[in-house]
Amino acid sequence: MPQIKSTPQKDDNFWEKVVQVVKQIPEGRVSSYGAIASFLGLTKSARMVGYALNNCKHIQHEVPAHRVVNRNGLLTGKHNFEGNSMQEKLMAEGILVEKDQVVNFKSLFWNPEELIK
DNA sequence: AGTCTGACGGTAT
DNA sequence: AATACCGCCAGAC
Numbered sequence: 385m386p387q388i389k390s391t392p393q394k395d396d397n398f399w400e401k402v403v404q405v406v407k408q409i410p411e412g413r414v415s416s417y418g419a420i421a422s423f424l425g426l427t428k429s430a431r432m433v434g435y436a437l438n439n440c441k442h443i444q445h446e447v448p449a450h451r452v453v454n455r456n457g458l459l460t461g462k463h464n465f466e467g468n469s470m471q472e473k474l475m476a477e478g479i480l481v482e483k484d485q486v487v488n489f490k491s492l493f494w495n496p497e498e499l500i501k
Numbered sequence: 502a503g504t505c506t507g508a509c510g511g512t513a514t
Numbered sequence: 515a516a517t518a519c520c521g522c523c524a525g526a527c
Contacts, residue, residue, distance in 0.1 A: 417509055421522095427510090429522050434508030439524095441508095454509060461508030470508095 398424065402436040403443075405496050409451045412477045413494035414486055416455045423496035434461060450474055457489025 401424050409415050418430040426432060437449045441464065450473040454460045462470045462484060471481045480487035 418511095421509080426522085430509035431507065431522065432509090432524075435524065437508060449508080452508075455511095459508090464508055 398426070398432060399436040399439055402433050403440055403447055405499070406437070406447050406449060406452060408496070408499055409448055409494050411448075412479060412492070414451045414453055414457070414474070414479065414489065414492050415494045415496065416453060418455050419493075419495055420452070423499075437461070438464060448473075451477075451494075453486055453489070457486035457493075459484045459486070 402420060405420050405423060406415075416430075417433040418427075420433045421427060421430040433452070437447070437452065440447060441449070449461065450465065450470045452461070459470055459474075459481065462468060464470075465473075471484070474481050474486065479492060486492060
């Protein structure tokens with residue numbers, strides 16, 4: 385469980401929602417911070433998604449945070465993982481990474497909106 | 502209380 | 515096409 389430190393009221397549990405969504409990312413697919421933020425109704429707060437994952441890094445083993453990259457497919461969060469484990473985890477799922485960037489990102493991209501369907 | 506810093510993204514130059 | 519800036523907002527100082 386992520387530690388929610390913000391005030392209980394405004395607390396929409398954004399962090400938890402982020403975790404829930406990220407958990408739904410299928411293996412071998414990737415998504416972006418912006419897409420998740422948008423899906424949660426905070427279109428302009430993509431940074432908060434990364435921030436949330438950072439907050440939840442202690443449960444990283446349950447959250448495929450490595451499948452979340454920025455809108456260009458760039459592994460911007462790489463340095464938050466040990467060594468280059470982010471890339472390694474992606475590669476292990478068959479996702480090609482070249483120069484810190486997901487190859488064929490556009491077709492591997494998974495939009496949270498698919499959850500609704 | 503003021504300032505700075507991000508696992509970002511869009512717009513302007 | 516490449517930078518530069520700006521909005522976003524919770525935390526750390």
